[in-house]
């Protein structure tokens with residue numbers, strides 16, 4: 001395994017992505033966690049020092065322990081990582097006057113370096129390769145043992161290496177898209193470090209099953225199943241490990257899409273034979289939400305009821321000691337904040353945040369080390385149907401946040417039907433997998449229309465479809481006018497209660513994906 005020491009670069013996660021794509025297992029640690037002891041225990045086969053916003057010449061700027069250079073393993077320093085490495089090994093870094101580089105730059109390689117194998121291909125004509133730079137400081141004097149293997153106008157030491165010790169240092173960011181040959185650099189680095197690239201999902205599955213057995217023993221585990229990919233994959237994996245020691249709780253809050261409750265219950269109870277509590281709490285949730293129109297109030301009511309209901313049903317299991325969650329790696333990475341202190345960002349999942357402490361439960365989080373696409377790959381490995389794995393995300397508060405203003409059963413019924421027609425249209429046109437998320441929002445206005453010879457006075461709805469990588473930013477999906485026209489006609493013809501259809505073309509930011 002490989003250790004990535006994080007000094008707070010915005011793109012540290014991308015390094016992990018590049019390595020996972022090469023089937024190498026790696027972990028990102030904030031620099032504060034790296035101590036001689038933790039290094040010895042983790043025993044990495046190679047180390048990458050990330051970039052970061054600090055300045056090496058400044059007093060108190062972050063450093064890894066000196067022991068990291070005595071492990072006898074290959075080390076790759078990137079940007080700040082390069083500078084910290086040079087400084088600690090006897091070189092010198094200065095705050096460069098006029099040598100700062102931000103954005104596209106060109107590096108000309110010099111001499112032969114195994115890390116750069118393949119980089120030279122095709123460079124004969126131009127003599128230079130595009131890279132992405134983002135630095136104010138630069139290395140002014142090389143540490144003993146190091147040689148220069150590439151230069152750029154602002155970084156005379158753009159690529160340096162101590163080939164005897166397999167220490168490599170680059171001023172640019174090979175992990176970003178704008179360094180087209182960056183992936184090659186990582187490929188060469190892991191080859192030099194002796195990785196076989198044999199970290200596979202089949203291997204992960206076996207390892208995870210064993211780890212769950214070791215952690216849980218013969219205790220009981222409960223799992224909040226939302227029907228989303230993460231909790232579903234977690235449940236199937238845990239069930240494979242401990243069988244009926246696992247009980248899933250599926251809460252139907254009356255805010256699910258058409259057919260959703262049946263689909264989830266049938267799959268887990270009948271297909272996977274899992275003990276499953278189907279908590280039909282529709283009356284409770286819809287009752288409490290009656291008359292509420294403020295988005296935050298609605299969310300808070302749902303969040304609180306969810307915890308109450310989950311707790312009540314989890315109590316029925318009796319003696320459960322663990323709570324399973326589908327937490328993913330991006331949610332647990334301890335990121336290094338710009339003030340230099342560690343800041344831990346952990347999202348509360350599946351609306352049961354705070355429950356473990358309250359119920360005295362320990363957590364089982366078998367997906368903690370995986371990225372979203374890896375969870376999907378694990379789901380496929382576990383035999384979950386492809387249609388289930390590729391499902392669009394669905395928010396915990398469900399249709400409540402797609403029904404701006406007051407929620408009524410009538411509006412929810414109309415919304416469910418319109419949504420089903422819309423998704424059917426998207427599937428029929430083969431667009432489902434290109435879209436991150438698509439749904440209908442029912443608007444709290446009625447408008448006048450004419451159908452046949454009669455006047456109508458019905459609800460308007462908005463269609464939403466976005467592309468996104470992680471839900472943090474998003475753009476609206478560019479449907480054709482034909483598609484939009486056909487869909488509007490179908491919705492108005494097939495869904496009583498709607499007589500007007502609009503398409504939401506707001507990106508995020510400034511909009512959000514959901515309407516509330």
Ligand code: XMP
Nearest residue numbers: 393394395396397437471508512513514515
């Ligand atoms: P927004 O609307 O904030 O949504 O742009 C970003 C992504 O998060 C989902 N979302 C939620 N998921 N509980 C969830 O589990 C929530 O309360 C929640 N709110 C928004 C949303 O569907 C989108 O994928």
